Amino acid sequence: MSENVLLQRSSKIIDSGEHDPQVDPINPLTNELHELNEQVAVITSFARVVAVKTNAGIVLFDTSTGVATEKVLSELRSWSQDPIHTVFYTHGHLDHVSGSGTVRQHAIDRGEPAPRFVGHQNIARRWARYRRTNQFNLDINSRQNNHLANPNFTIGPNAEARARGVNTFVPEDVVEPDTTFTDVFTENIGGLTFSVRHVLAETDDHSWIHIPELKTVIGADLISWNFPNAGNPQKIQRYPAEWAQALRDIIAVEPELYVPMHGLPITGHQRITTVLGDTAEALETIVDQVVDAMNQGHSLPRIVEQLRLPTELMAKPWLRPRYDDPEFMIRTVWRSYAGWWDGEPVTLKPASRTDVARALAEMVSNGLTLKAAAEKAVADGQLDVATELATYAAAATPEDPEVHRTLAEVYATRAESEPSTMCKGVFVDAAERASAKATELGG
Numbered sequence: 097m098s099e100n101v102l103l104q105r106s107s108k109i110i111d112s113g114e115h116d117p118q119v120d121p122i123n124p125l126t127n128e129l130h131e132l133n134e135q136v137a138v139i140t141s142f143a144r145v146v147a148v149k150t151n152a153g154i155v156l157f158d159t160s161t162g163v164a165t166e167k168v169l170s171e172l173r174s175w176s177q178d179p180i181h182t183v184f185y186t187h188g189h190l191d192h193v194s195g196s197g198t199v200r201q202h203a204i205d206r207g208e209p210a211p212r213f214v215g216h217q218n219i220a221r222r223w224a225r226y227r228r229t230n231q232f233n234l235d236i237n238s239r240q241n242n243h244l245a246n247p248n249f250t251i252g253p254n255a256e257a258r259a260r261g262v263n264t265f266v267p268e269d270v271v272e273p274d275t276t277f278t279d280v281f282t283e284n285i286g287g288l289t290f291s292v293r294h295v296l297a298e299t300d301d302h303s304w305i306h307i308p309e310l311k312t313v314i315g316a317d318l319i320s321w322n323f324p325n326a327g328n329p330q331k332i333q334r335y336p337a338e339w340a341q342a343l344r345d346i347i348a349v350e351p352e353l354y355v356p357m358h359g360l361p362i363t364g365h366q367r368i369t370t371v372l373g374d375t376a377e378a379l380e381t382i383v384d385q386v387v388d389a390m391n392q393g394h395s396l397p398r399i400v401e402q403l404r405l406p407t408e409l410m411a412k413p414w415l416r417p418r419y420d421d422p423e424f425m426i427r428t429v430w431r432s433y434a435g436w437w438d439g440e441p442v443t444l445k446p447a448s449r450t451d452v453a454r455a456l457a458e459m460v461s462n463g464l465t466l467k468a469a470a471e472k473a474v475a476d477g478q479l480d481v482a483t484e485l486a487t488y489a490a491a492a493t494p495e496d497p498e499v500h501r502t503l504a505e506v507y508a509t510r511a512e513s514e515p516s517t518m519c520k521g522v523f524v525d526a527a528e529r530a531s532a533k534a535t536e537l538g539g
């Protein structure tokens with residue numbers, strides 16, 4: 097057990113704004129218990145487990161992955177022999193909950209009552225979704241983390257599933273919350289108030305916990321000492337706007353200790369304000385730019401091209417994009433406010449890549465222009481391929497009115513051939529825009 101090393105390290109990094117990861121790892125995965133003060137300890141597993149001593153027993157936040165949990169519990173027992181009174185889940189991601197069966201069994205083996213498990217009502221719904229899409233989740237997690245794969249890599253739910261040698265993403269012995277809540281859950285346990293607030297953030301089942309007597313916040317994955325995991329291309333919707341608001345709300349309760357489930361704990365209200373405020377600002381600037389551009393009628397690809405990422409904030413040691421790519425967040429924000437379509441008419445019902453590739457190869461071997469190739473595709477009855485070629489033609493020679501005229505004709509023809517109102521609406525609009533452009537250019 098080492099004392100406050102993690103707090104010293106985070107203070108050094110935040111106060112200097114500088115960081116050498118070789119000297120000061122921000123996400124040590126040693127499964128060691130660190131006492132942060134007399135009542136609060138963090139165990140550096142993946143994800144972290146936080147323990148709080150109360151007069152009624154230990155209150156635990158998360159349970160880590162199953163492979164680490166035995167070690168987590170032995171570290172915990174070096175710090176306190178009190179029974180575990182309650183386990184709070186910060187959210188339902190498997191690196192946080194997979195050890196729950198082991199924690200429950202640990203209490204039973206000690207002849208103590210099984211602890212109560214408290215979590216947001218959406219946690220069970222998440223696990224039901226994981227079970228419904230079991231193989232898909234095994235696949236996407238394997239893909240997301242495969243550059244980390246090696247025989248010694250024993251962290252994360254993916255390694256967890258491998259270690260168990262089974263093909264179930266959600267462990268069979270995971271403990272569903274027996275006490276759930278919708279927005280807030282407040283309770284005094286052994287002399288301390290646990291004020292739990294649900295927020296939409298990385299997930300829809302996230303909560304952060306304020307313990308006012310200890311001026312402490314347990315911050316779930318709202319801060320991970322990485323650029324927020326708000327853009328993840330393979331995962332379900334994230335909530336960057338609400339995430340930023342949650343960080344502002346935490347700053348407002350003026351905690352002196354902030355304990356995240358990844359990375360380093362932070363001490364001192366000023367430092368907490370710096371890290372949480374910077375993170376909120378990074379999220380807000382992307383959200384605001386995307387929403388403004390949407391209101392100006394820009395398509396998603398154009399927004400991705402034009403948006404200015406907060407590069408200065410991304411250089412801070414607590415916001416470096418080592419996990420998620422901030423550009424991906426643009427798409428998350430779009431998806432928060434729009435349908436799946438990216439706003440480019442050409443992608444609404446795209447031609448197959450094979451058909452477009454064949455048409456391009458033929459175009460090159462016949463020495464045709466893009467415009468001529470588009471017209472040939474119309475004549476061949478391949479309207480979707482014609483749309484792609486005419487779109488390229490208009491992009492390549494935007495000052496040529498004739499290519500816009502061709503594009504307008506292709507869309508007008510396609511609008512007539514489509515049965516659905518939704519499709520006709522987009523294609524008619526595209527035809528009108530291309531036609532107006534051609535007229536504007538004098539065509």
Ligand SMILES: [Zn+2]
Nearest residue numbers: 143189191317
């Ligand atoms: Zn996590």
